[in-house]
Amino acid sequence: MISPLLSVSNLHVGFGRDLVKTEIVKGVSFDLSAGETLAIVGESGSGKSVTALSINRLVDFGGGRITAGSIMLSRADGTTVDIATAKEPVLEKIRGGEIGMIFQEPMTSLNPVLSIGRQIAESFRLHRGLTGRQAEAAAKDALDRVRIPDAARRLKYTPNQLSGGMLQRVMIASALACNPRLLIADEPTTALDVTVQAQIMALLAELKRETGMGMIFITHDIGLVAGSADKVMVMQAGEAVEQGPLDDILDRPQHAYTKHLLSAVPHFQSGRAARADFARQQKQMAALKVEGLTVRFPVSGSIFSRSPGSVHAVENIGFDLMPGETLAIVGESGSGKSTTARAILGLVKPIRGDFSTPGTNAATRTDPGVQMVFQNPYASLNPRLRIDSILAEPVIAAGEPVTAKTRERMAMLLKRVGLPEDSLERYPHQFSGGQRQRLCIARALMLNPKILVLDEAVSALDVSVQARVLELLIDLQKEYGLAYLFVSHDMAVVERIAHRIAVVYAGQIVEIGDAASVLSNPQHSYTKRLISAVPTIDRRQQHFEIDTRQIPSLVRPAGYEPPQADWRGFGGDHRARVEA
Amino acid sequence: MAFLRAIFSHPSGRIGGTIVLVYLVIALLGVFGVTPHNPLQQFRIDRLHGPSMKYLMGTDLFGRDVASRLMTAIGQSFLVAFASVAIASIFGTILGLTAAWFGRLWDGLVMRIMDVLLAFPAILLALLIIAIAGPGSFTSIAAIAIVYTPIFTRVVRGPALSIKGREFVDAARTFGSSRRYILTRHLLLNLVAPLTVQVTLALAWSLLTEAGLSFLGLGTQPPAASLGLMLADSRNMMETAPWLLIFPAVAIMISILGFNLLGDALRDIFDPKTRSRPA
């Protein structure tokens, strides 16, 4: 048997002063051969990222220390080195030269004041001794290699001129510049849209085939690696609870936590997991009816030129929502899905469109029957207010007195959303992300609303927390007959909670209908593209197509009105926009 | 209490906090006239007496006790500093908060006026105001307050704008919370941290400015004692009576140092970034 490219055994990593007490990685071992992909799967705090950062000893710079174990890397010249004990000059040769790394946030992982060309060329300068024109030419080749069109011109761009997906390609180009034998990818697609994610995954798979490098892929999404990994290691609380070949882990999980990750956590199942617990009745009054909702933001021109027009963020969106029903609005960033939600709550002003709920107060344009839960649980609770004040706010805003009855309701709701009774006297920072989202839900329920608008309400949560909050939402919906407007980019989550789905693209609804029907039988080309980009456990070793299409600009000249849309029905209430 | 404990467990907070507390005690004693000698009494036989058991910091040209004068001077300087910073922080907070909240024309107007005030070096603006109102303690207070109002306005407006965009303010709007409720409970409450830091640092600057003004003879008027005046008086005698220079100089340095250290510590304590975090 050939010796593996990388062999990690009994790795322990600690942080800060007391390295034992703050141990983050507790005895992890694995092997990786050339050309192989190992996926390390875990939730936040599992130690997966620290494990990755230990392999090229970047962990040193974050205050971490390898306290025990070895990381044997076989180098290009045939020798073997123990990275755990190697000295800094050796490590500098290995980093970039033999181990490349890409990170989660491409936006912050590139130096904002340097051109991307210079940053890619840096690898060549450091490891190949190239300078000037040679380094620039090498950087251009590297950009070509990650399929960035017009590479020569783009070398001079600075990071703020490129989209997240493009920047992640630049990161890949720079990490692979010197043909490292190992690439570490730390959640490289988490910050990206799902269609962009599919492209990055496809690119990584192709480059791996071309170069025969080994790859370690860190992710929280076990579905994502089903398409690309050879081996999987599942981590929980600093330990590798299970590892083995991909199929063994996915089909015959042994450890309870792996089973939990595979069953309890939402995975996309092409509509098979869609809810079937609601049917519309004839002649029922809609809880919310939206017609022709249009939101445009003026683009401020410079002083010397006229405004080039306005951003058509939301264009003529209409739908209705029945009591007890969940309508999911899905789309990628910039599609206008959040703007739609915010317009319904009166946070942005639509330029036209009607939306009516039975309880709308014409004077304030607010309706206590419509409440919203926001995406970021860390930003949606005022850190300086106690929980009882936070829960009292909607009551005070509605002009009602805060009485003993109000406090009773607070306690009841807290209990209902699964929080301890003494929560009222605490402050937000004493709660975890999932708990805070439960607090937000409790706050939204204080006035006994008919409709909850949930704007990416579970997106910031860990996957298993996500699952539990979704369950809570479904229970609450049944108990109180709530209607949900569920805005999300995550198809797996949407599948679990939606009765109906509206797909928005570039500010417009392109397809709407029954959840199972839309997800299993998408009609519009964008919906098809979106759904095929969603990773699933079912598709193993799948080949993604590289597609460099970009979302069209939403800036339109002043006075522009889009043409009327034609719709085609596909049975039931499933309709899609007719494409030109 | 938890807050005091946080200050005193921070290394520079401990030093700065102690200095400030000691000075506050001295200033109070000075203001209420609890000094070893009468600061105005002239002991004619003991003129230019070096530091001794009777006169801890010596006496000046008129035979007045330097230690007693220093205590009243510190009291005087602290009065001016606290009064001016109180005024500047109140006006600055109101202006910055409303500029951030209402935006548009009001924001533009307020910030341009602040730009105009900031286009003058601090001491020059203070001089101009004193030229108008005549020298004296009250003018010093007004002058320093006007000089530092723009700084408070900026310090409040920036964070207020960012808090205004936070989701909890959006949430409050969806409930239909009143403007007053949002401005006080959501914005102002979250501005307490940056304001506390700024107040501490502004106290250091205003002590510095007050000393400068009275050094030029434009602040506190003799025979009342002030740090700047004492330093100005020491200039021609620094070789024969260095204690006249050294004690006020060190007193002023340490007082400003105390507030600066405390301000730094507060910034660290309030800043989530500097708290230890796992990688």
Add this chain to the structure above:
Amino acid sequence: MTYLAKRLLTFPLVMLGVSILVFVAIRMVPGDAITAMLGTEAGLLTPAQRQALAAYFGIDQPILVQYGHWLLGVFKGDLGISVIHGKPVLGIILERFPLTLELALLSMMIAILVGLPAGIFAATRTEKLSDLGVRIIAMIGQSTPNFVTGLLLIYALSAGFGILPTMGEFTPLTVDPLKNLGQMILPAITLGFAFAASVARISRSAMLDVLSEDYVRTARSRGAPKRWVIWRHALPNALIPVVTISGVEFGYLLGGAVLVEQIFALPGLGRLVLEAILQRDYALVQGCVLFIAFNFMVVNLLVDLAYVALDPRIRLGEGS
């Protein structure tokens, strides 16, 4: 471009505000202008003489007209006549300005040459003794008023070495550079100490912030050694706040260091303003303040230009 355009547009607006403020402020000085100008001799004037004088200085007209005249003059480079010097204001200012400029430049040189390396050095060895040393000295520097530093320096030199800094007639740089530098070195060190302290503090904290950024980690993942990371990645980003602080401080120094000029008996802009204010020389005060504010705004504009050069996010607009 919009960023710079905006800055350029606010420039005249703020200058206009400054001119109004100065003009109005001066007219709020108690007592009438003629008495202020002539002192006790004003009592000897007949009402007719008084009126003639008022007409001569144009102060018998409505304030708006006066302001208009003055503003018109300003555009023509005519800032009026100083009463105490009996010369055109602009001429007097330009006579004093070279000293102030030289002093400001020398102080900034000291600040950058000492403060910046000290700050960077401290940032690269946080929590070590050398870092602590830099931080303590910088803290003391920031907490010592300039005039106290100056007084203590003078005292230390005279008590320790028996040297009394030459207080004699000021020698311009163009006349005798060596003698000039001899006179300027102490005031420059005095001002440079506090300036260097703030540069050191800001460069240390900016450097520390930048060193914890993701892109520094990326550079390290490419195998960049410590020095490379510091010089090529961290410094260009850390310089941005350093440029701001240095610009603001330099701008203020161009307004004249009133106290330090006073202590070292230097005939700079600061003392000119002080004298003008104390002697109620309206035209001179107005001229000086306008000139100082103008300089300050020009320096701020230069700082903005430096931003644009240093930071492409500003140059190209965020999120384009």
